[in-house]
Amino acid sequence: MHTVDVMIVVLASLSMTNKKKKDFFRNERLxxxxxxxxxxxxxxxxxxxxxxxxxxxxxxxxxxxxxxxxxxxxxxxxxxxxxxxxxxxxxxxxxxxxxxxxxxx
Incomplete structure (x- = not known):
């Protein structure tokens, strides 16, 4: 069950483009x-x-x-x-x- 949870998180993370990740973390910080x-x-x-x-x-x-x-x-x-x-x-x-x-x- 833990393996499936980890895979879902990784897949969700991979589906976010680099620009979206950068903007998300930039917005949170500022x-x-x-x-x-x-x-x-x-x-x-x-x-x-x-x-x-x-x-x-x-x-x-x-x-x-x-x-x-x-x-x-x-x-x-x-x-x-x-x-x-x-x-x-x-x-x-x-x-x-x-x-x-x-x-x-």
Missing amino acids: SMKISYYDAEGNKIGSYFSHTLRDMKTIKDYHVKKEINSNIPRDYEIYSNFAYPTGFEKGNIPQEIMVAVKAIQY
């Missing part, structure tokens, strides 16, 4: 998860950004725009939040954690 947490450490929401993967250079304002564009409804970022900076293609973190608070209406 995607960014943005998670929003309240002051108690509860996760309010997450967003998985794919827009950075095709950029040749990642400017700090691109990252800030991604963070600000996906804030969960009825929440805002704390005014003293320090936006992350200095990203390059090779050092995108797996997750950016953003501190948010409920909007007081």
